[in-house]
Amino acid sequence: MNTTNTSNTPWLFEITPKNKFLSLHLKEVWQYRDLLFLFVKRDIVTVYKQTVLGPLWYLIQPLFTAVTFTIIFNNLAGIATGTVPPFLFNLAGITVWNYFTACLNGTSDTFRNNASIFGKVYFPRVIVPISIVISNLLKFGIQCGIFIVFYLFYYFQGAAIGLNPSIVFFPLLILFMGILGLGFGMLISSLVTKYRDFNHLIGFGVQLLMYLSAVMYPMALLKEKLPSYGWLVQYNPLAYVIETTRYMLLSVGQISLLGLGYTFLVTVLVFFVGLLIFNKTEKSFIDTV
Amino acid sequence: MKDIILKVENISKQYRLGQVGTGTLSHDLNRWWHQIWGKEDPYLRIGETNDRSTKGTSDYVWALQDINFEVERGEVLGIIGKNGAGKSTLLKILSKVTAPTTGSIKSRGRIASLLEVGTGFNPELTGKENIFLNGAILGMTKKEITAKLDEIIDFSGCERYIDTPVKRYSSGMTVRLAFAVAAFLEPEILVIDEVLAVGDAEFQKKAIGKMQDISKGEGRTVLFVSHNMAAVKSLCTRGIVLENGKVALNSDISEVISFYQNMNSSINFYKTEFVQKDIYIEKVEFERGISAFYSEEDIQVNFVLRYNVEFEKNKFLMVRIFDDLDQALFSSEIELKRDKSLYNLVIPKFTLVKGFYKLNCIVYHPAITQYDVIDSCCNFSIINNRPDFSHLETFDIGKVYSQTKWI
Numbered sequence: 001m002n003t004t005n006t007s008n009t010p011w012l013f014e015i016t017p018k019n020k021f022l023s024l025h026l027k028e029v030w031q032y033r034d035l036l037f038l039f040v041k042r043d044i045v046t047v048y049k050q051t052v053l054g055p056l057w058y059l060i061q062p063l064f065t066a067v068t069f070t071i072i073f074n075n076l077a078g079i080a081t082g083t084v085p086p087f088l089f090n091l092a093g094i095t096v097w098n099y100f101t102a103c104l105n106g107t108s109d110t111f112r113n114n115a116s117i118f119g120k121v122y123f124p125r126v127i128v129p130i131s132i133v134i135s136n137l138l139k140f141g142i143q144c145g146i147f148i149v150f151y152l153f154y155y156f157q158g159a160a161i162g163l164n165p166s167i168v169f170f171p172l173l174i175l176f177m178g179i180l181g182l183g184f185g186m187l188i189s190s191l192v193t194k195y196r197d198f199n200h201l202i203g204f205g206v207q208l209l210m211y212l213s214a215v216m217y218p219m220a221l222l223k224e225k226l227p228s229y230g231w232l233v234q235y236n237p238l239a240y241v242i243e244t245t246r247y248m249l250l251s252v253g254q255i256s257l258l259g260l261g262y263t264f265l266v267t268v269l270v271f272f273v274g275l276l277i278f279n280k281t282e283k284s285f286i287d288t289v
Numbered sequence: 290m291k292d293i294i295l296k297v298e299n300i301s302k303q304y305r306l307g308q309v310g311t312g313t314l315s316h317d318l319n320r321w322w323h324q325i326w327g328k329e330d331p332y333l334r335i336g337e338t339n340d341r342s343t344k345g346t347s348d349y350v351w352a353l354q355d356i357n358f359e360v361e362r363g364e365v366l367g368i369i370g371k372n373g374a375g376k377s378t379l380l381k382i383l384s385k386v387t388a389p390t391t392g393s394i395k396s397r398g399r400i401a402s403l404l405e406v407g408t409g410f411n412p413e414l415t416g417k418e419n420i421f422l423n424g425a426i427l428g429m430t431k432k433e434i435t436a437k438l439d440e441i442i443d444f445s446g447c448e449r450y451i452d453t454p455v456k457r458y459s460s461g462m463t464v465r466l467a468f469a470v471a472a473f474l475e476p477e478i479l480v481i482d483e484v485l486a487v488g489d490a491e492f493q494k495k496a497i498g499k500m501q502d503i504s505k506g507e508g509r510t511v512l513f514v515s516h517n518m519a520a521v522k523s524l525c526t527r528g529i530v531l532e533n534g535k536v537a538l539n540s541d542i543s544e545v546i547s548f549y550q551n552m553n554s555s556i557n558f559y560k561t562e563f564v565q566k567d568i569y570i571e572k573v574e575f576e577r578g579i580s581a582f583y584s585e586e587d588i589q590v591n592f593v594l595r596y597n598v599e600f601e602k603n604k605f606l607m608v609r610i611f612d613d614l615d616q617a618l619f620s621s622e623i624e625l626k627r628d629k630s631l632y633n634l635v636i637p638k639f640t641l642v643k644g645f646y647k648l649n650c651i652v653y654h655p656a657i658t659q660y661d662v663i664d665s666c667c668n669f670s671i672i673n674n675r676p677d678f679s680h681l682e683t684f685d686i687g688k689v690y691s692q693t694k695w696i
Contacts, residue, residue, distance in 0.1 A: 009397060011296075011395040011396060011397055012396055012397050012398060012399070013395075013396055014393055014394065014395050014396070015382065015383075015385060015388070015389065015393060015394040015395075015396075016388070016389075016393045017388050017389050017390055017391060017392070017393075032425070032428075034425050034429075034430050034431040035425035035426060037431075038421055038422050038425045038431075039422075042411055042414060042418075042422060045413070045414065045418075046411060046413040046414065117409045117426065118386065119381075119386055120384075120386065120402070121384065121386070121402055121409070121426055121427060122384055122385035122386055122402070123426060123428065194317075283387070283388040284387050284388045286381070286386055286387045287304060287305075287387055
């Protein structure tokens with residue numbers, strides 16, 4: 001230990017009532033990157049403990065949803081999906097949509113779920129939602145795996161499907177989806193600490209949002225059949241992500257560069273606003289949680 | 290010239306009491322309204338001093354008010370005070386868990402805190418995995434932990450269980466492991482709250498020793514909060530006493546401890562109103578109503594008990610005598626009789642040496658239940674020593690006289 005007189009050295013840091021406006025703590029997050037890694041590892045290791053079916057649970061939910069959607073929306077309501085088998089069409093949408101909801105639901109209760117740790121020790125709180133978004137990638141990967149299995153199955157059955165070359169940008173698309181989920185999640189978790197009302201809102205809000213996100217129908221079809229409500233979907237950045245996913249994976253629908261640009265802007269905006277409010281909340285949420 | 294590592298300036302913390310409900314929203318809106326017009330927060334003015342026992346009129350309370358102190362490098366500062374005096378709030382602000390309402394804290398070193406051990410321990414993970422996780426939560430990098438892993442495991446004494454999930458550990462083992470991780474942290478400032486409350490005697494000794502090493506050997510600064518006066522005395526060099534959210538005294542540790550004890554010694558009798566317990570102690574008082582005794586007089590304490598149930602036997606009243614460092618010295622008990630409500634205890638003359646003492650009473654049925662427990666219900670002091678010890682004013686001659694003989 002350095003025992004020389006250090007009275008004249010500047011203060012290392014200062015604890016004050018308020019954050020400086022626009023402090024994002026990104027440097028601090030980098031310092032704690034090992035913790036981020038360990039949280040991800042913890043989430044992955046502990047998630048199957050004491051379950052019988054383990055990771056199979058990740059497959060059951062999207063498969064059943066896709067089957068239900070196919071029966072209701074395609075067979076019963078008669079939504080046409082072109083040359084693509086309806087089941088595969090739905091499964092593609094659901095897989096990406098699930099990643100978004102997993103990120104949103106996982107992060108939207110960050111403060112309350114971690115109140116006991118947050119109440120005792122300081123680390124950049126944003127590590128926790130980031131770790132959730134990353135560890136959800138595993139679940140997403142498994143669900144992608146099942147999609148690939150069905151994709152190959154239909155392919156060898158002779159269905160007219162094919163990857164689009166733009167598939168190389170697919171990881172970028174998923175990154176958007178994760179960041180969007182993270183941004184909304186951080187916003188909501190900050191509000192939930194004080195007003196639990198938002199917790200109820202998110203339960204059915206996510207359900208409703210799914211119908212506005214073109215998960216089980218092509219965007220073009222909605223514009224054609226319900227022109228007066230088309231704007232609802234048109235302003236929803238999630239719809240573009242899902243539409244683009246299907247374009248990349250199944251070569252169906254169309255890609256809208258304008259729409260993607262819009263999605264990019266919304267994602268960046270939501271993320272930074274979410275992070276700012278999250279960082280503001282972390283200072284004293286423990287008093288109101 | 291002093292080497293100040295931590296400077297606390299005008300720290301105050303306000304809490305809102307009661308429920309969060311519709312009223313909160315209107316206050317929030319009002320506050321926000323004042324904020325955008327650049328006015329002062331309207332709710333900062335109306336807070337009251339934090340005295341938990343009196344009923345306040347305002348919804349806002351100051352848990353801490355204008356706290357100022359400085360800590361030098363390598364100092365072990367004890368923070369003591371009654372329950373609710375603001376100790377934990379202060380530590381929470383120091384460890385950045387919550388922000389102060391006003392004031393600032395400036396630091397020249399990293400602060401790591403240990404507010405209750407086992408923070409972030411995941412019961413499903415093994416001991417070793419938890420060392421890494423807990424270490425990272427406390428601010429260590431993976432590299433630092435790997436370098437010290439063997440030492441940590443060795444210090445915890447849990448080597449056999451290190452690959453077993455922590456849910457199979459006893460509470461004592463969990464504490465050992467958690468403390469071991471924290472002890473090998475290398476922040477310049479370590480904040481510790483009540484860690485030593487659990488763990489067996491041997492481990493407590495080890496923990497205190499380790500903390501002394503940390504502060505003396507390695508020159509690290511420690512802020513230590515505890516109710517255990519013996520631990521505070523052996524560890525700390527300086528201390529502050531908090532009372533109702535304010536610094537009542539900031540001085541060297543022996544002065545601080547005696548000040549704190551005198552603060553409590555004013556309670557010299559105990560009385561309850563009617564309570565719904567099956568058996569309870571209604572009143573405890575000294576025979577003569579005074580709580581200061583010469584060593585050459587007998588101390589008589591009278592107990593009045595009330596019974597709301599029928600019983601025949603196996604109900605006991607136990608009285609324990611504690612010294613000023615909260616160590617039990619000896620105890621005495623009597624079996625209760627249904628038709629008798631007044632019991633008198635006599636502590637014979639020349640039992641206790643000069644000092645402050647407390648009584649602690651328990652009414653219980655062995656191995657079944659405790660009907661009533663009163664902690665430090667009556668405090669008393671012995672004001673002089675036995676004549677043959679009177680020339681030994683400054684020596685620590687122990688707490689009780691024994692019947693020794695020289696032959």
